[in-house]
Amino acid sequence: MKHIFAIGVGGTGAKCIEAVTHLHACGLFADESGNLARLGIFLVEPDQQSALLNRAQTAVGRYVAMRRLIGTGSDDFARGELRDYGQWSPLSSASGAMSLDQVFPKAVLRTQSAGLADLFDCLFPPDEQSADLEVGFRGRPPIGSAVMSRVSLEKEAQVGRWQQMLNDIQTAAGSGEPPVIHLFGSVFGGTGASGVPSLGQLLKNWLKRQGLNSVQVQASLMLPYFDFDGMGDQDTGVHAESRNFQLNTDAALQYLRTSGKACFDRVYLIGSDIKARYGFSIGGVSQSNAAHLVELLGALALRHPGSVSTGYAHVLSRADAQTICWEDIPDNEIVGAGLARGARFAVAWRNNFSREIGDAQKVSMPTFLSGAPWARRFFSTRSKNSTGTNSRGARPPIRDKEGLSIQNAIDQYCDTLLQWLNQISSNLGGSNFHQELFTPSLLTFSGYYINSLNRVVQGKARPNRSDSADTVERIKVRMDCLSSNAISHRGMAGLADCLWKLVL
Amino acid sequence: MKTTQWFLLLACVALGVVWIFIAQNWIFLNLFAGLLVGPGLGMDLNNYLQTGSSPAFTVLWAGCISALLIWIGITWTATPRSSSQTRLMQPMWWVATIVLCVFGWLCQGWFTVFTWKLRGLSPVDGSGINYYPVPPVGWLLLAGFVLLDVMILFWLPTLLASPRNYRLVVPGAVTLLGGR
Numbered sequence: 091m092k093h094i095f096a097i098g099v100g101g102t103g104a105k106c107i108e109a110v111t112h113l114h115a116c117g118l119f120a121d122e123s124g125n126l127a128r129l130g131i132f133l134v135e136p137d138q139q140s141a142l143l144n145r146a147q148t149a150v151g152r153y154v155a156m157r158r159l160i161g162t163g164s165d166d167f168a169r170g171e172l173r174d175y176g177q178w179s180p181l182s183s184a185s186g187a188m189s190l191d192q193v194f195p196k197a198v199l200r201t202q203s204a205g206l207a208d209l210f211d212c213l214f215p216p217d218e219q220s221a222d223l224e225v226g227f228r229g230r231p232p233i234g235s236a237v238m239s240r241v242s243l244e245k246e247a248q249v250g251r252w253q254q255m256l257n258d259i260q261t262a263a264g265s266g267e268p269p270v271i272h273l274f275g276s277v278f279g280g281t282g283a284s285g286v287p288s289l290g291q292l293l294k295n296w297l298k299r300q301g302l303n304s305v306q307v308q309a310s311l312m313l314p315y316f317d318f319d320g321m322g323d324q325d326t327g328v329h330a331e332s333r334n335f336q337l338n339t340d341a342a343l344q345y346l347r348t349s350g351k352a353c354f355d356r357v358y359l360i361g362s363d364i365k366a367r368y369g370f371s372i373g374g375v376s377q378s379n380a381a382h383l384v385e386l387l388g389a390l391a392l393r394h395p396g397s398v399s400t401g402y403a404h405v406l407s408r409a410d411a412q413t414i415c416w417e418d419i420p421d422n423e424i425v426g427a428g429l430a431r432g433a434r435f436a437v438a439w440r441n442n443f444s445r446e447i448g449d450a451q452k453v454s455m456p457t458f459l460s461g462a463p464w465a466r467r468f469f470s471t472r473s474k475n476s477t478g479t480n481s482r483g484a485r486p487p488i489r490d491k492e493g494l495s496i497q498n499a500i501d502q503y504c505d506t507l508l509q510w511l512n513q514i515s516s517n518l519g520g521s522n523f524h525q526e527l528f529t530p531s532l533l534t535f536s537g538y539y540i541n542s543l544n545r546v547v548q549g550k551a552r553p554n555r556s557d558s559a560d561t562v563e564r565i566k567v568r569m570d571c572l573s574s575n576a577i578s579h580r581g582m583a584g585l586a587d588c589l590w591k592l593v594l
Numbered sequence: 595m596k597t598t599q600w601f602l603l604l605a606c607v608a609l610g611v612v613w614i615f616i617a618q619n620w621i622f623l624n625l626f627a628g629l630l631v632g633p634g635l636g637m638d639l640n641n642y643l644q645t646g647s648s649p650a651f652t653v654l655w656a657g658c659i660s661a662l663l664i665w666i667g668i669t670w671t672a673t674p675r676s677s678s679q680t681r682l683m684q685p686m687w688w689v690a691t692i693v694l695c696v697f698g699w700l701c702q703g704w705f706t707v708f709t710w711k712l713r714g715l716s717p718v719d720g721s722g723i724n725y726y727p728v729p730p731v732g733w734l735l736l737a738g739f740v741l742l743d744v745m746i747l748f749w750l751p752t753l754l755a756s757p758r759n760y761r762l763v764v765p766g767a768v769t770l771l772g773g774r
Contacts, residue, residue, distance in 0.1 A: 446677055456768045460684065461677030463762045463772075471772050539675035563673050567758045571596065 092127035093262035093269035094119060094392055095255060099134040099289060100226065100281030102312050104146035105381060106274035107131055109389035109514075111149045112507055114170040116432035118425060119392055121267065126170045128262075132255050133177040134285055136237070137226035142379065143177065149506045150174050156499040163496075163583030167435075167590035173258070178251040180237050180285065181223060191219040193237055227280030231338055234284025241288070243296045260300060268304035272392055273354075276312040277342035278335040286311065287345065290353030306355045306396050310388035311346075313339055313361025316368050316379065316519075351402065358391035358404045360384050364519040381513035383414065383525070390420050415526040416549045426551030431594045433511050433528060434543050436504040438593055439586065441540035442562045444501050447582070450488045458488070464569040467577055468585040469493075485580040493582035500586055508533045527551070543593070553594055565592050595670070595757040603666075606751035607659070613746055614655045618739065619643050630732040638718075642706075645717065646726045647736070650701040651743060657697050658747035661690050665752055669760040683763050687752065694748055698740035706736075 098107035111131065113119065119127040131150050135143045150172065157168045181188065196219070199207035210219075218233055227234035246252035262269040273290055275282025286309055297305050314335040339361075350357060361384060368379040387406055394404065408418040416422045450458040450465070459466055469488040486493055516530040526549040533546070544552070544560035553560060569588055579587055595603075622630060622643055630647075631639050665687070674680040707725040710717055716724050728736070753764045753771070762768050 442676070449676070449678055456772070457681070458677060459768050459772055460762045461674075461680035461759070463759060465677075466772055471768070539679075541673060541675040558673070561673060563675070563759060570759070570761075 091125055092119070092121040092267055093130070093258075094127050095130040095132065095259060095269060095271045096392065097132045097134060097271065097273045097289065098146060099273060099275035099285035100279055100283075101135070101137070101140055101142040101379070102276035102279060102282050102385070103274040103286070104133055104135060104140065104142045105379070105385045106310060106312070106388050107133060108146045108149045108381065108510060109385045110274070110392065111146070111153055111172065112432065112510055113386075113389050113392070113425075113428070114172060115153055115168060115503070115507065116428040117166070117170060118390075118428040119170065128171045128173070130173045130175055130255055130258060132175040132251075134180065134281070134289065135177060135226070136179045136181045136223055136281060138179060138224070140226065147177065149510070152499070152503040152506050156496075156503045159492075159496045159499045160583040160586070163579050163581060164587035164590070165578050167583075167587040175255040176251050178246075180234075180241055180281075182250070188222055188224050189220050190214055190223065190233055190236060193223075193240065227284060229280040229334065229338075231280060231283035231342070234280050235288060238284055238288035241292060243292045247296070256296070259297075259305065260302065263302045263305050268302075268306065270392070270396065271305060271307045273307070273309040274312075274388060275309070278312075278314045278338040282312070283338055283342055287342075287350075287353045294353060307353070308356045308358070308391070308396065309354045310358045310360065310391045311342070312384060312388055313359055314365070315360075315362035315382060315384045316366040318368055346403070356396065356402050356404065358388065358394070360387045360391075360406055362519070364523045366517050366519040380517040381510045382517050383514045383527075386514055387419070390425060393421060393425070412523050413526060414523075416551050419527075422550070426547075426549075427594065429511075429527075430547040430551040430553070431590065432507060433533060434546050434593045435590055436507045436511070437532060437540060437546050438543060438562050438565065438589060439500060440504040440508065441536050441538075443585065443589060444497060444504075445539055447488065447494075447497050455488060462566070464566040467569055467572065468580050468582070468588070486582075490581070496582040496586075500582075505535060508535060565589065568592055595755065599755045599757065599761075603751055603755035606746075606754060607662075609750075610655065610658070610747045614651050614743065615648075618651060618743075619648060622647065626732075626735055629735050630728060641717070642726050642728075646706045647702075650698075650705040651739075653701045653705075654694070654698040654740065654743055655747060657701075658694055658744060661694055661748055662751055665690065665748075666755070666757070669763075670757050672760075674759060677759075680759050680763060683760060684765070687764060691744060691748060694744045695741060698744060699737055702733075702736050702740065 096107060096110050098104045098110075110129070114127075114129050117126060119129060121127060133143060133146060137143065151174070153168070154172055154174055157170075157172065160168050181193070194210060196207060196210065199210060213232065214236070218230060221228055221230075221233070223233070223237070227237070243252065243256070247256045259269055259271065271293055273286045275286035277283050277286070290307055290309055293307050297303065297307070314332075317332045317335075343359075346353075346357065362382075366380070366382055391404070406418075406420065408414050416426045419425050446462060446465075450462070455469075455471055459471060465488065466485075468485060470485045472487070511528055512530045512533040515525055515528040515533065518525060528547055529545045532540070541561045541563055542557070543562060544555070544557045547553075569592065572588070577584065577588060623639060627639050630642065668686075669683065672683075706728060710724045710726070714724060716722065717726050749764065749766075753767050756762075756764055756767075762772060
């Protein structure tokens with residue numbers, strides 16, 4: 091089984107982790123035999139209040155919760171194993187320090203080494219020294235690099251957040267296919283630009299010391315793909331400025347060219363000439379940048395087989411300047427099918443099947459069944475469980491509490507997935523630039539039943555079916571007509587699993 | 595619709611034809627003759643069945659077949675979004691059934707009484723009355739057979755052959771077919 095350890099560094103890294111989570115949920119990380127990979131997620135972010143961190147944690151948390159509740163109740167739906175290793179701040183090893191002059195105590199520096207203190211003053215102006223780092227490294231890679239240089243992976247491996255993940259990396263390295271460690275972050279921001287190369291190097295050195303030379307360390311590095319609407323003023327203090335993005339990128343790429351191989355075995359560089367516009371923020375809860383297609387493309391680097399890769403740096407481009415379509419997506423046949431299945435499932439479940447289950451709570455089961463013959467394949471027609479010698483045969487009542495918990499968990503995850511799909515297909519920046527992947531207006535929780543699925547996915551990933559045949563109603567009919575052997579699981583999880591199989 | 599449902603639909607229609615045009619008349623002649631012809635009324639039951647009862651049941655049969663085709667047509671082409679939308683056909687089914695029953699009773703009334711009165715003719719020679727003198731028990735019997743015919747000609751085929759998500763909408767379908 092393939093093991094992937096995905097580490098998101100900074101806000102952009104967290105957004106990439108969200109993309110990784112959804113791709114994993116769509117079953118897009120599998121080995122050559124088709125077995126789904128075991129994915130580990132770790133977030134590195136000094137800004138504990140970051141809305142982007144919160145989004146990633148929400149996506150991961152909801153998927154994990156859904157999967158836990160489903161358990162062994164499905165064959166295909168939500169089968170990708172995901173381990174959440176949590177979130178870590180580089181400042182956590184700095185004993186409560188929240189500014190650079192606390193991380194490197196100036197008073198102590200002055201006493202112990204005046205020259206070093208002078209160098210510190212030379213490298214970092216007073217406003218950078220005193221900037222509150224609670225909201226991140228403020229778009230200043232030098233600040234992040236200085237903080238990251240204090241991190242000791244050896245120490246973290248013994249106690250703290252890194253311990254479990256590093257232990258699992260060691261275990262995975264000893265069993266079959268060597269694991270992959272993949273970092274995500276931007277090269278133009280603060281935390282990512284400083285954290286990704288620093289952590290890459292720390293990990294490479296740690297792996298070398300542990301004798302785990304087969305473990306690959308790679309990274310998806312985001313080049314500039316957005317601009318800020320507005321900017322800070324004198325009262326904002328140190329903050330990220332979009333005019334510095336290109337400069338930061340240039341510096342980062344130069345570093346990669348000279349010292350990149352000490353940090354990563356290969357890198358994937360992706361940005362966009364069509365810049366999305368985000369509201370200005372120094373960080374915290376206000377930094378709620380919408381998901382972007384570039385993050386999806388960066389996450390897809392996990393599918394690139396390192397065994398056949400001969401180059402060090404990999405880039406992507408698109409065929410048409412004003413359009414992006416499925417043909418521009420790597421492995422578009424498989425990726426398109428996976429994302430199409432996920433999108434159609436989320437729309438069909440959230441805007442039809444889940445509503446049906448809700449309506450079923452208000453009427454008697456025979457009344458509900460009279461309009462929903464498909465339901466009897468998964469739920470008991472009586473108030474108690476129907477007969478069955480094992481979980482595969484027994485059908486629970488539609489009001490079963492455990493089933494309703496599963497429904498709720500699937501609802502919550504689908505909301506997250508729909509929001510992400512909606513944003514990556516509508517957050518495009520330029521007014522003349524358009525995408526032919528999804529229809530954003532359909533990727534939302536609507537206030538009414540949705541029946542037609544034919545416009546959810548666009549382009550070549552759209553199923554080859556007539557409009558009248560591409561409906562949720564037809565799926566229900568197919569469910570009703572399935573043989574007993576074709577339905578492996580009953581109850582709410584079985585219903586979701588069956589829908590997952592039939593929706594494409 | 596599934597293949598078995600097509601087969602069941604055709605079987606129901608065939609059953610209906612046999613019932614209306616052969617079996618029912620045999621039952622009236624051999625089992626309920628005494629109820630349909632009162633003593634001393636001089637009514638020829640065969641004549642009544644040919645010119646009174648059978649035409650009425652034939653028209654009822656045509657009405658039930660038409661209603662069945664309309665039901666199949668509506669449920670075949672509809673695309674309900676939800677189970678509650680599907681269930682909206684249930685009251686429509688009841689309306690159709692009630693209309694058919696009333697229609698059947700009216701047909702009996704027409705061919706037994708009204709058509710003779712309107713034409714000013716007497717179905718029973720020498721009786722001097724311009725309608726078939728069916729006794730009250732006979733009327734009850736005919737009314738009951740109208741209900742039975744609607745069940746056989748409309749309820750049964752809609753129960754067995756309603757397509758897709760409508761297949762359990764017909765009353766009794768959940769109890770009889772819901773476990774299948």
